[in-house]
Amino acid sequence: MAAEAEVDLESPPLFDYLRQAIPMDELLDYASPKRIRSIDFVKGFAIIMIMMAHISEAWLDRDWVFVYAILFCGLDILGPSLFVFLSALSVIFSIKNKEGILPKKVIRNRVFSRGCTIMFIGVIMNLLGLNQAVYRPPFPLVLWGWNILMFLGFSQIASYYALKLKKTYRAIIGVIIILVTPGLREFLFIYKDANMLIWILHFFITSPAPQLTLFPWLSICFISTIFGEYLYASMIKGTKQDYTVLFRIFLIWGIILVAIGVSIGLQLRNFDNMDVTEYVHLNLLAIMNQQDYYHFKGIPEFLIRGTAGNMFYNLGAGLLIIAISFYFIDLKNGDNKFIRMLIYYGKISLSLFLIHLMFAALFVRQLNIIVCLIALFAFCGFMGFFMYIWNSYAKGIGSPEWIMVQFSRVGAKTGQQFKRELRKTELMIRSFTHMIAIRRKTKLEKMEDFLEEEKKKRLKKIQKKERKRKIKAVHKQMGFEEGKEAD
Template identity: 80%
Template sequence: MAVTEAEMESPPLFDYLKQEIPMDDLLDYASPKRIRSIDFVKGFAIIMIMMAHIAEAWLDNDWLFAYAVLFCGLDILGPSLFVFLSALSVIFSIKNKEGILPNKVIRNRVFSRGLTIMFIGVIMNLVGLNQAVYRPPFPLMLWGWNILMFLGFSQIASYYALKLKKFFRAIIGGLIIIVTPGLREFLYLGKDTNLLIGILHFIVTSPAPQLTLFPWLSICFISTIFGEYLYEAMIKGTKQDYVVLYRIFLIWGIILVIIGISLGLRLRNPDNMEINEYVHLYLFDIMNQQDYYQFQGIPEFLIRGTAGNMFYNLGAALLIIAISFFFIDLRDGDNRFIRMMIYYGKISLSLFLIHLLFAALFVRQLNIIVFLIAIFAFVAFMGFLMYIWNTYANGVGSPEWIMVQFSRVGQKTGQQVKREIRKTEAAIRHFSQMIAIKKKTKLEKMEDFLAVQKEQRLEELDKKEREKRVEKFHKQMGYDEDKE
């Protein structure tokens, strides 16, 4: 099929970026199209994250302990679940575009999204919104594994993890979790005496060890395994495939939760665990800022970053997804609450970034009763704000809009390169048709040879025939050539 010049033309980059983004692309970015439970769980997770952050800022000192107790027990519903879902969703970003876009463009989309989120994480480190245990001088202060920093990194790491087979991903993910406690202890003890160990500790743990590189890197390997199962079931789309998927998530969720609890039953407190290495322990002191009950420690499987906690979080995430999948996708559950959660899940990144702007409104001012009223009103307000933003402003300027724009830059570049290649190929093909000499086969060469030989024989016969006629004519005229 001929490609016209008009089809090959591409609008300038800035004109291209001015084109309106379809709302479906803006809301469904990196989300599965037919499995609604994933966005439901993501919406639930982002609401819990918003509630936790706002509670830490708004609750007064008399009720701050309630935040610490709930946050310690329900951390599985917050960052860990959100990161698991984000890493799991990378496979949808890749698989949905395979065969449509070149592999390099798909890679650029993942990288642009991941690096943009990491850049926002760097800004959080710069302004101090990262729970840093110490603040190094600039530019070292830009580095820190806050949730956004790792969330962006997990996008890129998951892209490369997908290149491995499921078995190897499971082995690598499990090994990372198992060796991490010893590795981090070794790095922590040697960081002040050995420069190389100090550099490695800075990279792995960082000044803000919220979601440290180890063991959280394991999520990128393990979540993509279940992401592939999810994608395969979505493509097949049969009830039986959904049932099998539900059982896989449920069984492995139970197994991992049991492993996590078994490994992390020991109570930990700042006396027997380094709080600068495991900052989740800061909740222990806040939990005891009340006269009702004095906690002796926090079970290790509830302390973020320990081996037991990682297995427990992974299992809990699978169980939550399995339960949601059962009621929403298998049972076709649909009501206003489910649709609301799905919508929150589709705008989760925007909600995460924007809600932080409101944390300073009522610092340490609200008791528990007023806070409960305020927090539910705040969550509703955030959803309403994003609805107005997306409906009447087409989401322009929102974090999700920025993510899509960055990915479109990569897509635009890839499409332009592809068009230029097509132009070049068309020109070469046209030029070749003008100057190319058809290469003859052996049979054609033989036919040409025989034709030449035949022509030569005919010429010789004609020559002999002419000579005979001339000789005969001479005899008739009495002309004797020998006498001459």
């Protein structure tokens, strides 16, 4: 039995392991629920809204850019907020699907590798200035900033640890974070220049790019995992009754949270009563008023990203969107080409998010509203077709999803296997070093032998010359004496 266990733990070398082909199902379904299609549907819907928002902001001319600001302000829940909520929720499936199959350390490594990789991409975005920073600190502080990718990666790790708590504790912690954050951030903002410790806390929590600040967005990691566990439990049972109960949970709590968010966030906020460097979403107000049709006095607080009302509103609206999609797609078995298209977009959402930014500079401030709408739909279709070709014919090699799977495959190797490979690598390095040392010694010996032989040859030549000289001297002496005798 011990021998069999020893064989089972064997694994191919690391680089051979990474060169193995990744099945397309694994590449597309990574960190996605296998049975509940509505999650990928909503994720696909969210990534399309994100692409449209980013591209329209860049492509609309100055006469029509206010349309982007108005729509983005009201529909922000359909973009980054919903995408982050779904990503934190999907951590449940990454963990639960492997429980009992892989060791806990391996599951943890998979989550950490994915989260750290996404955060690393976020760091690159900070370095390149693609993070809407309110100020740009010197290097290396410029690497830090809570852009969407930075927080997206962090939420993977935070959700992993949040799952270790009971649902009640998670709910309490999440609500406390939301309610305490406004006062905490105001305190840090006011006194950050008076105390170095407060400045460090403000820099860490808010950062130069306060898109999705640590507080209050950390609350999503605690609250979304609660609903993620309900979702996973219903998926495992798979009965219509369980699906109906899940739909009611999402629907009721969605309505409750939306009502709470709207009720505590009705106050209008503008540049007079809110600092734009703390809440960069307020910049939309200036863009909204770049027209002569209507002057907006402010934005309701529940629509300003990062406020307490906005967090409750976002969570509730996200649950409502998931509940409605779940009802029509999973509960009523809805299926058509449009649904399948959005599901596919959801499975490749990370690649779409990163790649679409490369096209933002194509038509900067050049398109009116009509042309821009046509271009946006064409662009979204092109992105889906492009990723389909990439995944189908290039097997997705090099795409962000491919990178995530590769990192997870490294994490999937157990500690014992990894130690064995380290020992094998160490032995290989030692043998190689020993071989090089032997070769060097052999060459050195050959050189010494060569020098010794040359020395001997030179000595022989010298000795030979010396003998000739002596013989010649003797002959000369003898000849000289013979000549004398002849005379």
